[in-house]
Amino acid sequence: MARASRLIIKLTAGAQDAERVAQAFSVATTALASGISVSFWLTGDASWFAIPGKASEFSLPHSAPLDQMLATLIAEATVTLCTQCAVRRNINDGDQISGIRIAGAATFVEEIMGDATRALVY
16 A cells, blocks of 8 residues: 555544544654655644634543644644534634634545545544
């Protein structure tokens, strides 16, 4: 199987499912360190991590700090907050951390259909 040159990760879980959250962020930052292009989507309860300060509230023993991993993703990848998920949570454009875009399902579908792309959902 050919190596993916782009990895799309969609995180649907929030702080109540800490293992899945930590795994998604860890896989995304590891992929970046391996030279793979990453697009990281915050959907469902993960939408809250787009709000300033929320990632720093997250804690899981033996896990890298979430706020540091998110900062790395914002600096080196594409981080997207789901449009509908934001609306459901009364998160308005401009409420999110600078560098996180808001986009919807059409953009997600367009991204996952690219050649040499792999998508994971956590």
